[in-house]
Amino acid sequence: MKQLKPLQRYLELFSENRIDAIGRFIGDQINExxxxxxxxxxxxxxxxxNEGGDAAYGTYLNLLFAPIHTQLKEAGLRPTPKFPGDFNISREWGNEDETDQQRWMWSSVHALNGGTVGTIVTIVFHDHTQFRVPRQPRIIALSEYGKEDVVKALSLLSPDFEQALEFTAEYKEYLRNLPS
Known part of the structure; x- marks a missing residue:
């Protein structure tokens, strides 16, 4: 994987807004x-x-974020939960044939010496009919943190996000609708 400027350089260049600097760093790493x-x-x-279906996207994201996690640790920062975020509270929507879905997940970023810096939202585009990432993952940096504040901020950014169910609620609905 190609390594661009280290995170520490982004933090120096954009010192007035640490979460924005972190978001730019992650976005550039993903872009590259x-x-x-x-x-x-x-x-x-x-x-x-082929063995586990959509769980393969989690494998992909773990590979994509591994060097980013290393840079965060070196800069004295840690995401909670690990990037890309908590699948259980994520939200997903997409086209009817499920070939172009997007899932929004997020993690709060904390300084090792205490304090929350903000939240990084990862948008993962994927296909449910085959393993395919139709578009580059996107990053949104938010100064908000805490589930309620993040959901509120993302709902303002996207009516689709606001209408989508959390994964756990979506899955309960799915199970309820299965034939007996």
Whole structure:
């Protein structure tokens, strides 16, 4: 994977807003590496999809975020939960044939010496009919943190987000609608 400027440099350049600096860093890393991770790990990801379905996207995201986590740790920062975020409270929507879905997840970023810096939202575009990432993942940096404040901020940014159910509620609905 190609390494751009280190996170510490972003924090120096954009010192007035740390979460924005972190968001720019992560966005640039993803922009530079999202396709390379897919190509380099194609066999592993296709095998994961064939064996576990959509869980393969989690494998992809773990590979994509691994060097980002290293940079955060070196800068004295830690995301909670690990990037890309808590799947259980994430929200998803997309087209009817499920070939272009997006899932929004987030993590709060904390300084190791205390205090929350803000929230990084990861938008993952994916396909439910085959393993395919149709578009580059996107990053949104928010100064808000805490579930209620993040949901409120994201609902203002996206009517689709506001209308989508959290994964746990969506899954309960799915189970309720299964034939007996």
């Amino acid at each position: 590496n999202w396709q390379a991770v897919l190509v380099k790990n194609e066999d592993k990801l296709l095998k994961a999809y």
